[in-house]
Amino acid sequence: MNNFGVIEVASTATKTTPGWAYVPDTGPSLSATALQPKNRKRAARNTQPGLSLSDLTARQENKLRKDLEALNRDNQRDVNIPVPSSSRSSHKHTPTVRKILQSQKTFANHLDDYQALLALAESNPAAVVNNPLLFLNKPVVATPQAKSASPAPVREKGGSKRGQAAAKRAAVKAAAAAAAAAEEEEEEEEEEEEERKRARQLAAEGEDVEMIDSPAAPPDEVEKLVETYPADGTILPAYRKRPPAVHPGDGDPLLVSVVPSFPTDEELRSLMTAPPLSYMDSRAAFGEEGERYPIRVFCEMCGYWGRVKCMKCGVRVCGLDCLEGHREECVTRYGL
Amino acid sequence: MAPGRKPKSAGPAPPSSTLVLDNGADTIKAGFVTVDDDTGDKAPRVIPNCIARDRHNKTYVGAELEKCKDFGEITFRRPVEKGFIVNWEAQKEIWDRAFFDDKAPQRCDPSTTRLVLAEQPNSLPALQTHCDQIVFEEYGFSSYYRGIGPSFNAYQDIQAIFHTPRTPDTIIDVPAEVILLIDSGYSHTTVTPILQGRPLHTAIRRLDVGGKLLTNHLTRLLSVRHFDMRNETYIVNEMKEAACYVSLDFKGDLDKTWKGTRGERRKDYATGGGIAKDYVLPDSHTRFHGIVRDHEPGAAARARKSAVSTEDILTLRNERFSVPELLFNPTDIGLRQPGLADLVMQSLSVLPVGLWPGLLANIVVVGGNAKFVNFIQRLQVELLERVPDECVVRVARPEDPIVSTWLGAANFARHEHADRLAVTKQEYEEHGAAWVARKFALGLGVDTLR
């Protein structure tokens, strides 16, 4: 049986030690753990019996991480394919371009850099705040100039945390972009650099005015909007041109029940102009209620339900047939 | 491709020709759009975005892969990682041969061309900056916009994708008023709610399951159950595309493909239960691509034993549906992320409930994985289980989900929004890369109707 050419030497000695395992290589990289985060709070809270992902031992956890890493590879073995030299006349690259072309950084490297920058922004905001570009990049989330007569519908469902984080992230993002740009600009003469900064600053200042489109509606108009909804929304004409129903009677009760909470222009404006989330913030994770996502276990051999557990190694199989098949491998790995 | 220029009025007119690129991890979708007339490309050219090396050590760059016949043990170098251009050394070589060399099949003069480039949402700022710098400093495009792929889809005639009945005089909204765009590609799957072409950034969610992970998972299953396929990613990928499907009854299908307990041979297993398929592997002499056949009990064994048979046959059973299943149940491989339907619900949960009906009634799925049989049906079924009874859930995929983003981006290039969002080379030189990144991130802002 093919065991992918790996014999886990370390695991034989430590496999039964609860809560602790020998980690053979250099340990998980920052990005690797970030890509497969584990909710630590959960293990304590989860008193319900039944299998879940957080019940894994450290050894299983490590194997899982390695398996997932393998599933994300472009080739299953390491390859180094040089870019074939082309005959085209090589024109001169700018220093910036030369640097980019020479970079052999991977996505994980870039992500680590970015996470480090975020950490810096959190621990020492001053280090980032001093950057003029950060200051200018206040996100264009529409600040309502008028207090609406009726409070905006509440939708605090864990999204708000992300929303707040988004503003901060946007700032950091700008700082990162600035840093990336600055990195390359180092080589330029200082004077030139100063001039550019001024120009950029001026341009950006002018642009803030220009790019925050139309101003928010004055107070009385907002009130009117709330009163007369939905006909008078100015951003989204609700379902004016709603497609014909797919089945009879669709939507009607729903529309009626939903109308009161149709977003105000203010809400729409802030949604449509909110800055992007960071790479890690946009990654879907289990929410509080999703913590108990049912875990299905399959037969390691044939893929049917894994209803039988190998007493030696804990691998799950569907029945005696597959257990027998598994034994061969199990014995090679762990001995009799 | 060189139509008459616009008369020069105030300031330089935008270039009349636009190179539209959807630079995917697996393939580049590329074509030209002319703004003044309708002579541009109607469909993109699809170019492998890789440098490949076969087992005879021959190297293929981008479109040259067409010349490759023997895909056994072929390996790939890809400039795009996790959906984003990371390695510019490789990307530049592929772009140069496709667009800028003297003999390039889609030759383009950047100094008179606008570039519209689709990127994946939530990129890293450093990678975006590198991209912008290469576009202006290395290639010198006269004008450029980099925007997220999902939003470009909003510039398509969305109601046509849903086959919404309408009269000839119905006004087509471009961009569409409201869509929920799901993009399931090589690297990952994203959910993006879009109003009038504006992505609602705080609600964009990503599931780290894409075509690559599915192919690698299939490779692993086959290597455990049949024989070592770990160096045959290309062949396994073809097998996945030809034979895998999304199950509408996972438990039932799993039962039909189970051989049974010891000694037992269940009937469905013996006959194939309507699910098992025989896959004839390519042999690199006469058969360069695999073939799917209905399962013929014993065929694989006979082929193995027979001295004269030239066929290597794999019987695919639960592999056919347990692989795409990962899009809906990532925890099946221990990945701690919600499945696609819950991904959609998480995206909606941060939006006002008033927007839900519009979004749920206009779900469009693009990207290569949308081609799996039953993908959209399964998503619809799972969403119906999660939303109020009265809610209409419509899920559709465009005719060719792979080029959909390009088609949308091509329409965008003809839309006045392109002029509003694009940045000129002169502006880049004046204001710098950070300014450009900021302008792109700010997007369109909000238009009011009155």
Ligand SMILES: [Zn+2]
């Ligand atoms: Zn089994």
Ligand SMILES: [Zn+2]
């Ligand atoms: Zn065992």
